[in-house]
Amino acid sequence: MKEIGVGIIGLGIVGSGVYETLMQHSEEIARRTGVKLAVRKVADLDESRSRTLGVPDGVFTKNAKDIINNSSVDIVVELIGGYSPAGEYIVDSLNNHKHVVTANKALLAKQGAELAELASKNNVDLYFEASVAGGIPIIKALREGLAGNNINYIYGIVNGTCNYILTRMTYEKMGFERALKEAQKKGFAEANPTLDIEGDDSAHKLMILASIAFNTRIDLSDIHVEGITKLTHEDVEYADDLGYVIKLLAIAKRTGNEIEVRVHPTLVPKSSLLAYVRDEFNALLVDGDIVGTTMYYGKGAGKLAAASAIVSDIIDVGKNIQFGSPLRVKPFAHANNCKIKNIEEIRSLYYIRFTVLDTPGVLGHISSVLGKHGISIASVIQKAQHHGKHVPVVMMTHEALERDIRNALTEIDTLNSIKEKSALIRIA
Amino acid sequence: MKEIGVGIIGLGIVGSGVYETLMQHSEEIARRTGVKLAVRKVADLDESRSRTLGVPDGVFTKNAKDIINNSSVDIVVELIGGYSPAGEYIVDSLNNHKHVVTANKALLAKQGAELAELASKNNVDLYFEASVAGGIPIIKALREGLAGNNINYIYGIVNGTCNYILTRMTYEKMGFERALKEAQKKGFAEANPTLDIEGDDSAHKLMILASIAFNTRIDLSDIHVEGITKLTHEDVEYADDLGYVIKLLAIAKRTGNEIEVRVHPTLVPKSSLLAYVRDEFNALLVDGDIVGTTMYYGKGAGKLAAASAIVSDIIDVGKNIQFGSPLRVKPFAHANNCKIKNIEEIRSLYYIRFTVLDTPGVLGHISSVLGKHGISIASVIQKAQHHGKHVPVVMMTHEALERDIRNALTEIDTLNSIKEKSALIRIA
Numbered sequence: 001m002k003e004i005g006v007g008i009i010g011l012g013i014v015g016s017g018v019y020e021t022l023m024q025h026s027e028e029i030a031r032r033t034g035v036k037l038a039v040r041k042v043a044d045l046d047e048s049r050s051r052t053l054g055v056p057d058g059v060f061t062k063n064a065k066d067i068i069n070n071s072s073v074d075i076v077v078e079l080i081g082g083y084s085p086a087g088e089y090i091v092d093s094l095n096n097h098k099h100v101v102t103a104n105k106a107l108l109a110k111q112g113a114e115l116a117e118l119a120s121k122n123n124v125d126l127y128f129e130a131s132v133a134g135g136i137p138i139i140k141a142l143r144e145g146l147a148g149n150n151i152n153y154i155y156g157i158v159n160g161t162c163n164y165i166l167t168r169m170t171y172e173k174m175g176f177e178r179a180l181k182e183a184q185k186k187g188f189a190e191a192n193p194t195l196d197i198e199g200d201d202s203a204h205k206l207m208i209l210a211s212i213a214f215n216t217r218i219d220l221s222d223i224h225v226e227g228i229t230k231l232t233h234e235d236v237e238y239a240d241d242l243g244y245v246i247k248l249l250a251i252a253k254r255t256g257n258e259i260e261v262r263v264h265p266t267l268v269p270k271s272s273l274l275a276y277v278r279d280e281f282n283a284l285l286v287d288g289d290i291v292g293t294t295m296y297y298g299k300g301a302g303k304l305a306a307a308s309a310i311v312s313d314i315i316d317v318g319k320n321i322q323f324g325s326p327l328r329v330k331p332f333a334h335a336n337n338c339k340i341k342n343i344e345e346i347r348s349l350y351y352i353r354f355t356v357l358d359t360p361g362v363l364g365h366i367s368s369v370l371g372k373h374g375i376s377i378a379s380v381i382q383k384a385q386h387h388g389k390h391v392p393v394v395m396m397t398h399e400a401l402e403r404d405i406r407n408a409l410t411e412i413d414t415l416n417s418i419k420e421k422s423a424l425i426r427i428a
Numbered sequence: 429m430k431e432i433g434v435g436i437i438g439l440g441i442v443g444s445g446v447y448e449t450l451m452q453h454s455e456e457i458a459r460r461t462g463v464k465l466a467v468r469k470v471a472d473l474d475e476s477r478s479r480t481l482g483v484p485d486g487v488f489t490k491n492a493k494d495i496i497n498n499s500s501v502d503i504v505v506e507l508i509g510g511y512s513p514a515g516e517y518i519v520d521s522l523n524n525h526k527h528v529v530t531a532n533k534a535l536l537a538k539q540g541a542e543l544a545e546l547a548s549k550n551n552v553d554l555y556f557e558a559s560v561a562g563g564i565p566i567i568k569a570l571r572e573g574l575a576g577n578n579i580n581y582i583y584g585i586v587n588g589t590c591n592y593i594l595t596r597m598t599y600e601k602m603g604f605e606r607a608l609k610e611a612q613k614k615g616f617a618e619a620n621p622t623l624d625i626e627g628d629d630s631a632h633k634l635m636i637l638a639s640i641a642f643n644t645r646i647d648l649s650d651i652h653v654e655g656i657t658k659l660t661h662e663d664v665e666y667a668d669d670l671g672y673v674i675k676l677l678a679i680a681k682r683t684g685n686e687i688e689v690r691v692h693p694t695l696v697p698k699s700s701l702l703a704y705v706r707d708e709f710n711a712l713l714v715d716g717d718i719v720g721t722t723m724y725y726g727k728g729a730g731k732l733a734a735a736s737a738i739v740s741d742i743i744d745v746g747k748n749i750q751f752g753s754p755l756r757v758k759p760f761a762h763a764n765n766c767k768i769k770n771i772e773e774i775r776s777l778y779y780i781r782f783t784v785l786d787t788p789g790v791l792g793h794i795s796s797v798l799g800k801h802g803i804s805i806a807s808v809i810q811k812a813q814h815h816g817k818h819v820p821v822v823m824m825t826h827e828a829l830e831r832d833i834r835n836a837l838t839e840i841d842t843l844n845s846i847k848e849k850s851a852l853i854r855i856a
Contacts, residue, residue, distance in 0.1 A: 137573025
């Protein structure tokens with residue numbers, strides 16, 4: 001059995017996990033799958049990481065080129081993240097006819113299509129299961145396990161940091177700021193959490209998921225992105241009263257040849273399994289036209305969850321090398337040319353929280369503006385009566401066009417009886 | 429692009445679903461995956477099914493041999509079920525160097541190991557994703573998506589009929605018999621439901637799952653099987669009070685080189701996502717040593733759910749044909765030689781319901797027998813007091829050895845104050 005040579009660039013948390021997994025499991029993997037993996041080189045700028053892992057002499061290098069140009073390396077595993085030099089390393093590896101496994105969602109979201117083309121041109125594989133939802137084999141499910149289906153939609157909880165924060169806000173009745181601090185203390189949020197809490201990380205993953213699910217090219221700028229920073233504990237409580245849990249969802253939907261791709265806080269009904277996905281876990285609800293609704297759940301981040309996906313990718317690519325079948329599964333197919341809807345063109349149910357001066361007739365005013373824009377109200381909550389004070393009024397709408405909702409809110413927010421900008425959250 | 433010839437044996441519900449899916453989706457599938465599928469022949473004893481589907485002249489046959497011996501057929505899809513003639517058809521197809529896709533769990537559970545060997549000998553593929561949990565790509569997840577992991581355990585809800593019945597018993601406060609009747613009326617249980625409600629169908633699926641997860645040969649007779657027919661509504665309600673939902677689980681666990689494989693009603697804590705898997709849905713909780721806990725959810729049965737898995741298998745095998753990589757994934761690896769525990773050797777938490785004559789000292793009696801056998805009690809429910817009458821007493825134990833529990837119950841059930849055989853349910 002030919003040994004498959006593996007080179008790992010980056011011995012951070014995930015890289016160390018991959019190294020350890022390969023050291024501990026490669027014999028069992030060979031027996032189970034017929035693929036014999038050998039780590040030939042690992043590269044990192046910091047040699048102490050290599051020493052901690054007990055990497056043998058001659059295997060460690062500070063220079064990534066020693067991997068990219070190494071004739072004994074078949075698969076380059078890029079785990080340094082970021083755009084540069086990771087992008088150059090991947091390009092050079094592909095051009096050197098090395099197969100590449102990566103978890104670099106930011107890079108893929110930016111130039112996945114070009115990298116996929118380069119891989120195809122060089123007749124080598126580019127695998128990236130770990131780029132979305134950690135250890136959950138969702139990319140494999142979309143490309144292979146559900147290959148007979150046209151995908152109708154994906155609802156994904158794909159950012160563990162946000163889900164941890166929202167779980168604290170929901171079950172421990174705390175506001176966003178306090179929940180974020182706790183997430184940082186527990187290691188579920190970074191010191192600079194912007195990429196996570198503003199929804200950009202989810203958008204990177206959604207670009208990858210939707211491109212594969214719909215086989216169409218999607219650019220990051222096509223995705224409408226809202227983070228969780230403006231959510232209040234009040235909204236979380238109203239949602240609970242109404243039978244919903246607020247989650248940050250990455251949503252991809254296809255209707256005919258039109259698709260919508262968006263990331264935003266969403267009211268998820270408690271009748272959905274997604275409502276029970278808590279803490280740092282991820283989950284993806286995938287609806288296919290043949291299979292119906294399926295769900296995939298697991299840890300979305302962390303040393304070993306990502307290592308599981310990366311090692312499974314390495315095994316897959318290893319099989320392709322053994323069987324001489326590179327590009328058996330193309331990184332992206334892009335066979336369709338779907339039209340991407342602007343956010344104003346989507347239709348949804350909506351949760352709206354108004355802050356109104358509690359005077360007679362104010363509810364009538366709001367309703368008539370909504371009605372004028374063709375929006376019908378499904379339910380209203382107005383809890384306490386405090387005549388002459390500002391109180392919250394919560395409404396749930398029937399399905400409406402986002403443009404109509406926006407126009408109605410712009411008009412309502414200018415009313416004298418409205419104290420502040422109304423809060424708008426979409427409902428799944 | 430070479431067209432891949434497909435022959436379908438059996439145009440029942442699933443076979444019709446596969447035919448329709450291939451007719452409607454093959455162009456999209458070709459664009460998405462690069463595999464061009466053509467249905468060359470379909471066989472059924474009943475020609476009217478073929479007419480209903482609009483199968484063109486020359487494609488229908490009443491004779492399965494017209495498929496098995498057809499040089500234009502690359503992949504034989506066996507969907508008649510049962511042991512014979514399905515077994516002979518598969519054997520003949522493999523010997524004719526045809527690849528085989530099947531959903532026949534009963535046959536695989538009985539002679540999967542032999543069929544796998546025959547496929548290997550003939551250098552052709554034998555795929556069977558649809559044999560377990562319908563459209564959920566769980567076999568692919570175990571063999572490929574989680575390939576880097578040693579699997580610690582699988583907890584599976586793999587029988588939609590039982591889960592539908594248990595859901596009715598849990599949420600509509602009905603007994604087993606009435607829930608079964610409703611399931612039959614709604615089409616979720618067959619007229620003769622024995623195979624489902626006695627747990628045998630779940631055991632077939634567990635044999636397949638555990639063989640793959642642990643890479644060891646497991647025979648159907650190795651599996652301890654209990655169905656749901658003896659469950660009472662009383663137990664469902666006590667479980668609810670204690671924070672649990674009763675599910676029929678197919679459990680496979682590995683500890684070192686020892687494995688346990690069992691199917692039985694189980695108390696699932698409401699903190700587990702499995703507790704929220706309702707109606708006819710299936711789900712599998714899979715714990716791997718690298719990835720941690722993951723879950724897979726979807727429809728376990730029905731025309732199209734199964735068709736999704738079968739068509740995805742056909743695409744996979746089609747790729748193997750295109751790339752000349754048959755046996756890229758072996759049907760079963762069987763590289764390990766695990767010892768299978770007898771049910772008496774397992775350790776679990778237990779729920780026990782005693783029916784006792786409510787007299788002073790009876791609880792003390794029971795506790796002392798349990799204590800003598802090394803079993804410690806975690807909690808007790810004894811609701812109403814009816815001196816001199818028979819009342820239920822429910823206990824939850826800490827982890828105990830099944831043999832000890834059984835010995836203790838045998839002793840307790842002979843006590844004068846015990847009216848009937850005590851009910852024992854394991855806790856997940």
